[in-house]
Amino acid sequence: MKILVCISHVPDTTSKINFADGDTKFDTNGVQFVINPNDEFGLTRAMWFKEKQGANVTVVNVGGADTEPTLRKALAIGADEAIRVNAEATDGAFVAQQLAAVVKEGNYDLVIAGRESIDYNGGMVPGMLATIIDANFVNTCISLEVEGNNATAVREIDGGKETITTTLPLVIGGQKGLVEESDLRIPNMRGIMMARKKQLTVLEPVDATSKTSAVKFEKPAPKGAVKLVSPDNLDELIDLLHKEAKVI
Numbered sequence: 001m002k003i004l005v006c007i008s009h010v011p012d013t014t015s016k017i018n019f020a021d022g023d024t025k026f027d028t029n030g031v032q033f034v035i036n037p038n039d040e041f042g043l044t045r046a047m048w049f050k051e052k053q054g055a056n057v058t059v060v061n062v063g064g065a066d067t068e069p070t071l072r073k074a075l076a077i078g079a080d081e082a083i084r085v086n087a088e089a090t091d092g093a094f095v096a097q098q099l100a101a102v103v104k105e106g107n108y109d110l111v112i113a114g115r116e117s118i119d120y121n122g123g124m125v126p127g128m129l130a131t132i133i134d135a136n137f138v139n140t141c142i143s144l145e146v147e148g149n150n151a152t153a154v155r156e157i158d159g160g161k162e163t164i165t166t167t168l169p170l171v172i173g174g175q176k177g178l179v180e181e182s183d184l185r186i187p188n189m190r191g192i193m194m195a196r197k198k199q200l201t202v203l204e205p206v207d208a209t210s211k212t213s214a215v216k217f218e219k220p221a222p223k224g225a226v227k228l229v230s231p232d233n234l235d236e237l238i239d240l241l242h243k244e245a246k247v248i
Helices: 035-052 064-076 094-105 125-133 191-197 234-243
Strands: 001-008 009-011 018-020 025-027 034-037 056-063 082-088 109-116 136-147 152-157 160-167 172-175 200-203
Touching: 001 025, 001 094, 001 125, 009 064, 018 136, 034 035, 034 064, 035 056, 035 064, 035 109, 035 136, 035 172, 035 191, 056 064, 056 094, 064 082, 064 191, 064 200, 082 094, 094 125, 125 136, 125 172, 136 160, 152 172
Parallel strands: 001 056, 001 109, 056 082, 082 200, 109 172, 136 172
Antiparallel strands: 009 034, 018 025, 136 152, 152 160
């Protein structure tokens, strides 16, 4: 089984976020980047298929050369090879088209993507990708088993879980639950040394059109000062909730 794991290069949630060029671009200065958490769950599940079923695992990213350390980390965790599509990830449609070209060229059986990335939280790439390559698709996936050409997946739905049986080729949008957090892997020294020798292929992007563009970024407004109201003064509390908070 050939598995392609989509890897997003995202800011660590502990990083301080700023914008540049009149708030039209994300300022990467001083920002630590990591593997998107939803993708990391997927990569760990792919490692299980590699170890238990002999699957071949390739990781892919759409981005510039600055994303290669993230791909190298994925290789150190255990992926067999990496692909970087040499293009800025402008929007979900553009990324999906680039990934589709990689899937078609590599003839992959299973594509594991995160249900969304934690930077833009668009949540659109896996579904678009499945549509372009005409593959089955399971989103919000929290469990996946594959036997031969058949797959059984469990996904979260409102108020519960749904178990689905389907066939390969398959695209999933994975998330927390696909593996336990305790199963996530940290590259060891041996893995890091081996990653240096593994193949990282750089592909030029296929012709594709971005459907959206960022006009401006804006940080949330700072929280206002806290006003304390005496428990004996309910009239003042009601007045504040009505006139200032505007919640009643």
